[in-house]
Amino acid sequence: MxxxxxxxxxxxxxxxxxxxxxxxxxxxxxxxxxxxxxTGAPIDRYVYGQFTExxxxxFEKGLWAEMLSDRKFFYPVDSSAKLVPENRKRNFTxxxxxxxxxxxxxxxxxxxxxxxxxxxxxxxxxxxxxxxxGLPLRQGREYSGHVVLMGDPGAKVQVSLVWGxxxxxxxxxxxxxxxxxxxxxxLRFTAGANSEDAALEITGTGQGSFHIGxxxxxxxxxxxxxRADMIxxxxxxxxxxxxxxxxxxxxxxxxRDGIGDxxxxxxxxxxxxxxxxxxxxxxxxxxxxxxxxxIDPYICVNSGFGDAYxxxxxxxxxxxxxxxxxxxxxxxxxxxxxxxxxxxxxxNEMYGEWxxxxxxxDHYVIKHNMFGQAMRAVDPTILLVACGATPFExxxxxxxxxxxxxxxxxxxxxxxxxxxxxxxxxxxxxxDFLSEHLYPLLDSAFDVGTQKFVKTNDPLEDQMRRLxxxxxxxxxxxxxxxxxMPQLRDKNIKLAIxxxxxxxxxxFMRALCAAEGLQEMFRHSDIIKxxxxxxxxxxxxxxGNDATFSPVGLxxxxxxxxxxxxxxxxxxxxxxxxxxxxxGVDKPQVASGSDTYPLDVAAAxxxxxxxxxxxxxxxxxxxxxxxxxxxxxxLRGPGKVYRIVAPRLEAENEPGKKPEIExxxxxxxxxxxxxxxxxLSVNLYEFAAR
Numbered sequence: 202m203x204x205x206x207x208x209x210x211x212x213x214x215x216x217x218x219x220x221x222x223x224x225x226x227x228x229x230x231x232x233x234x235x236x237x238x239x240t241g242a243p244i245d246r247y248v249y250g251q252f253t254e255x256x257x258x259x260f261e262k263g264l265w266a267e268m269l270s271d272r273k274f275f276y277p278v279d280s281s282a283k284l285v286p287e288n289r290k291r292n293f294t295x296x297x298x299x300x301x302x303x304x305x306x307x308x309x310x311x312x313x314x315x316x317x318x319x320x321x322x323x324x325x326x327x328x329x330x331x332x333x334x335g336l337p338l339r340q341g342r343e344y345s346g347h348v349v350l351m352g353d354p355g356a357k358v359q360v361s362l363v364w365g366x367x368x369x370x371x372x373x374x375x376x377x378x379x380x381x382x383x384x385x386x387x388l389r390f391t392a393g394a395n396s397e398d399a400a401l402e403i404t405g406t407g408q409g410s411f412h413i414g415x416x417x418x419x420x421x422x423x424x425x426x427x428r429a430d431m432i433x434x435x436x437x438x439x440x441x442x443x444x445x446x447x448x449x450x451x452x453x454x455x456x457r458d459g460i461g462d463x464x465x466x467x468x469x470x471x472x473x474x475x476x477x478x479x480x481x482x483x484x485x486x487x488x489x490x491x492x493x494x495x496i497d498p499y500i501c502v503n504s505g506f507g508d509a510y511x512x513x514x515x516x517x518x519x520x521x522x523x524x525x526x527x528x529x530x531x532x533x534x535x536x537x538x539x540x541x542x543x544x545x546x547x548x549n550e551m552y553g554e555w556x557x558x559x560x561x562x563d564h565y566v567i568k569h570n571m572f573g574q575a576m577r578a579v580d581p582t583i584l585l586v587a588c589g590a591t592p593f594e595x596x597x598x599x600x601x602x603x604x605x606x607x608x609x610x611x612x613x614x615x616x617x618x619x620x621x622x623x624x625x626x627x628x629x630x631x632x633d634f635l636s637e638h639l640y641p642l643l644d645s646a647f648d649v650g651t652q653k654f655v656k657t658n659d660p661l662e663d664q665m666r667r668l669x670x671x672x673x674x675x676x677x678x679x680x681x682x683x684x685x686m687p688q689l690r691d692k693n694i695k696l697a698i699x700x701x702x703x704x705x706x707x708x709f710m711r712a713l714c715a716a717e718g719l720q721e722m723f724r725h726s727d728i729i730k731x732x733x734x735x736x737x738x739x740x741x742x743x744x745g746n747d748a749t750f751s752p753v754g755l756x757x758x759x760x761x762x763x764x765x766x767x768x769x770x771x772x773x774x775x776x777x778x779x780x781x782x783x784x785g786v787d788k789p790q791v792a793s794g795s796d797t798y799p800l801d802v803a804a805a806x807x808x809x810x811x812x813x814x815x816x817x818x819x820x821x822x823x824x825x826x827x828x829x830x831x832x833x834x835x836l837r838g839p840g841k842v843y844r845i846v847a848p849r850l851e852a853e854n855e856p857g858k859k860p861e862i863e864x865x866x867x868x869x870x871x872x873x874x875x876x877x878x879x880x881l882s883v884n885l886y887e888f889a890a891r
Contacts, residue, residue, distance in 0.1 A: 231827045232774065233797060233876075235804045237813060237890070238833030239770035242727040244805065248719070249761045250442035250499070251737035252700050254450045256474055259738050260482045262292045262745070264431050264490075266423035267481060268336055268344070269401065270294045273415050275468040275477045277307045278319045278331050290476040294335035299404050304329040313349055313383050313414025315468050321403075322410045323356055330358075330404030331413065337745025338364050338392040338399045346388040346418035348403060349464065352379035352411025362390040362418075364399045383414045385464075389421070397745070415464050425489050426481075430748045434741055435494050438758045444499040444699050444733040445487050447549035449473035452505025452557035456515045459483020460534055473557055484518065485531075488540045497544060499699070499733070504548030504565075504572055504588070505558030513575035516545065520580045544731075546586040546699065547572045547631075550638065552595055552620040554602045562620055566627040573631025586697050586731075587628065589621035589635040591678035593671065596786040597641070600654060610652055611785030614681055625682055625689060632694055634731060637675045639701040639718075641667040643710075646781040646788075654787075661710075661850070662799035663780045665820040666792070668703035668714045669721035669801070670780070673793035676725040697731040698722065702739070709847035709862065709881055711739070712752035716818045716883045719760055720803040721793050723768045747857035755845050755864050756883060763843060763885050765805030765814040769833075773797045800825055800878060806834075806890065813890040819878035822850070827876045838871035840888040847881040 253259050261267065270293045276284055278296040296319075298305040307317040321330050338344075348360055358376040365371075372390045392399070401418060405411055422429045446454055450473050458467055459480045466480035484500070491498040500519070502512040514527050519542040521528035528539065547569055550556050560568070573585050590598075592612040599606055612618035621635055643664040645654040679696060683689055701718060704711035715734065722729045734740075740754030750758065773796035782788035795802040801818040813836060819825055844865045854860040869886065878884055 231797065231800070231825055232830065233802055233827050234772045234830040234832060235813065235815065236770035236772060236832050237806060240806065241724075241768040243766050244723050244726045244764075244768060245730045246439065246441040247497075247731040248722050248729065249438075249440055249757060250444065250699070250731055250733040251440050251740070252444045252448075252733035252735045253446075253737045254448040255446050255454070255471070255478050255482065256448065256450055256476075258291050259736055261290065261479070263738050263743070264427055265482050266419040266426055266428045268418045268420075268745070269333055269416060271296060271477070272417055273314050273468045273479055274307070274317065274319055274413070275315060275479075278305050286470060286475070288476050289474060294333055296331045296333050298329070299332050299402060300327060300329040305331060308412060311412060313412070314465055319413045320410055321405055321413065323405050323407050325406060325408065328404040328406050330402060332400055332402045334398055334400040336396075336399040336401060336418075338394070338396045339746050340392055340395050342392050343421035344390045344392065344418055345421040346416065347385050348376075348388060348416045349383050349385050349414035350376060350379055350411055351381060351383045351414070352405070353409025354378060355408030356405050356411040357407040358403065358405040358411055360388055361402045361404070362392070362399065363402060364392055364394045364396040370394065379411055383412070388418065417464070424493065426486060427490060427493070428748070431741055431743060432493055434748055434750060434754070435737070438740070438754070439761055440494060440496050440737070440757070442497045442499050442544065442731060442733065443491055443494075443737060444501060444546065447501030447546060448700070449549060449556060450478070451501050451503050451549050452507070454503050455507075456484060456503075456511070456518070460485060460518070460530070484515070485534060485536060488519070488542070498540070498542050499544035499546065499586075500542055501546035501549055502572065502576070504551060504568060505556055507558070509568075509571040509575040512547070512572050513579050516576045516579040516583065520583070543582070543584055544586065545576060545583050546588065546636065548588040550590070551588050552590040553598055554604060562617055562623045566623060569624065569628045570631055573628070577631070584633040585631055586634040586636050586699065587624050587632045589624055589637055591621045591637060591675060592616075592619050592785060593674040593678060593787075594637055595620055596647075610647065610649070611783060614678075614685065621678065622682060622685070625686060625694070629689065629692055629694065634695050634697040636697045636699045639668065639671040639675070639698060639703070641671050641703055641787060643667050643703055643714075647783040647786040649783050657781055659780060661822065662820045663778060665713055665717055666777060666780050666794060667787065668701070669717045669793035670787070670789055672698065672718060672721035672725065672729070673791065674789040676728060677789050677791070679728055695730040696728050697733075698729060699731065699733040700735050701732060702735040708851045708853055709752050710850055712756050712845070712847075712883070713818060713820045713881070715753050715756045716760070716816070717794070717801050717820070719756070720801055720816060720818065723803050723805065726768055742854045742856050744856045749854050749856050749860055751854055752845065752847065752862045755862065759843055759845065759864055759883065759885055760816070763814060763887060764816060765812065766808040767806045769804050769806055771795055771802055771804050797827070800827070811890060813888050815876070815886045817876060817878045817884045817886075819880060819882045819884070822880045824880055825878045827878065829873060829876045834890045836872045836888040836890055838869060838888065840869040840872065840886060842867050842869050842887075843885045844879070845883040846879050850881060
């Protein structure tokens with residue numbers, strides 16, 4: 202369906218207009234009618250998925266419990282001010298020499314992993330070694346890890362966790378005598394104080410020198426290498442599916458770098474994001490994470506610099522029996538049973554010039570088919586997701602391209618810039634799901650005359666409309682493909698919105714966008730079967746020591762646990778405004794949302810049909826009341842309402858502090874004639890139905 206008539210909603214916007222200098226027109230009531238007899242296709246649990254890649258602090262100093270940066274010494278240990286090559290990773294801290302720089306040199310002849318290892322020269326009068334500061338500690342918490350060393354017999358080495366400037370503000374572990382071969386030594390500390398700038402020191406005195414191969418430090422309560430506090434939060438939501446390791450990173454990723462002994466996995470430079478990937482989180486760790494969270498893994502293979510053979514071997518590593526070559530390797534790595542990964546994406550945003558290995562679509566359809574054929578030859582049961590882009594997406598991201606554009610925007614269906622259309626025409630035999638990515642500009646609109654996005658001064662409710670508008674536009678594009686290629690109706694291909702977000706990175710705006718985005722996907726539940734929000738750590742506010750749900754996480758938790766399964770029609774008398782922009786670029790032909798401007802409303806019956814749920818999003822800074830009518834089902838009280846309300850648009854939850862924004866559950870004694878929506882709020886009502 203395109204506008205899905207079963208989800209038209211009635212709510213009357215409260216408008217105040219002036220009629221003459223002194224006379225105000227009467228306020229127009231907001232009303233809505235839920236038509237429960239008109240149901241849509243069930244909402245798939247995969248719509249509540251999340252996206253992650255090995256980028257920034259999603260894993261490193263994020264969900265992955267490792268506290269140290271550059272634990273495998275990709276960069277030299279010195280006092281220089283600039284890293285070469287650059288590293289754009291947030292929260293990156295460097296190793297520095299203890300003592301003059303000349304006592305620490307990088308030895309390329311005897312590395313433990315990677316290209317070199319620190320060689321520390323010793324003297325008998327002063328300690329020399331390396332030090333990394335910026336570590337967050339909590340008093341009484343235990344930290345465990347290990348260090349791999351080799352050295353001369355005369356070297357006396359110790360490892361210290363330092364939380365203050367005093368001589369007793371540290372715990373020191375002496376290392377037994379070293380040998381000429383790299384040896385692993387366990388570490389275990391208990392922090393003696395709170396600190397946000399603790400340090401780990403590896404120093405030695407005596408004669409000769411010693412090498413440091415790798416070092417690791419984690420909170421001791423980590424769960425299989427993941428932060429226990431963050432795992433606990435993520436376990437509270439049934440996310441359905443996680444997409445990994447694409448984005449852009451995947452087009453330069455070799456999955457074989459991320460298996461086997463973690464200490465022996467090589468650090469690699471990530472040319473997509475200009476940072477370093479240490480490969481501590483690879484295939485086995487990702488599948489472990491999904492099993493901890495009881496969700497399905499969705500793996501994206503490298504169709505940029507990668508090849509079909511490598512992708513097929515990856516499928517075999519995950520799904521092959523222990524008798525296959527890659528299955529045997531998986532078993533040797535400690536996982537004898539196949540992972541049975543069902544979801545596989547072929548490439549990430551290969552339509553974009555920014556993507557490593559980008560090529561023209563007439564070449565890429567050949568490559569996609571090669572990948573699909575090779576991967577299905579290993580496991581015919583897998584589901585293949587093609588990296589699609591409708592003209593809405595290719596037109597929107599044209600601003601990021603470096604070469605002159607081949608045509609004026611908006612790009613047309615059937616043109617070479619219609620990436621999804623070309624894939625469907627030439628590669629549909631190897632497509633189960635077609636992806637689309639949604640990152641709309643909330644504060645800008647495309648101007649055809651200037652062929653540029655221009656800043657707008659839209660009200661908040663219109664800015665919020667841009668994300669669900671892109672969902673609606675994707676559904677319109679799909680209907681266009683079905684008209685152009687009727688043969689697709691027999692292939693049962695569906696849409697996967699496997700990267701989407703809006704509203705920036707901070708404040709309640711992102712949560713409101715997430716709620717409206719989900720509700721628009723519900724309206725197209727017949728064709729949108731999977732989503733992956735960017736990124737999974739957006740659901741958690743965290744620092745080095747503490748974690749709590751962010752407003753986005755609260756929204757996902759609320760809808761996943763309480764919104765119904767079968768969307769039902771809602772009708773109304775206040776259609777959404779047509780916001781500024783251009784159809785085919787940042788605007789659909791038909792405005793998204795329920796006919797309840799300025800609110801957005803969605804309703805659904807639970808799987809057993811015994812409960813009606815109604816979600817009302819108020820993206821304005823004014824309260825609204827809604828006349829509530831229901832047809833096709835009888836409701837009875839008492840009911841419940843769950844509210845997520847922000848005191849201001851900039852509000853957010855800070856880790857380690859009382860949350861500013863929480864989900865509040867309240868009883869509703871009887872079925873009300875009017876529903877209330879506070880400013881900047883998400884409201885979800887539950888009523889028994891018969």
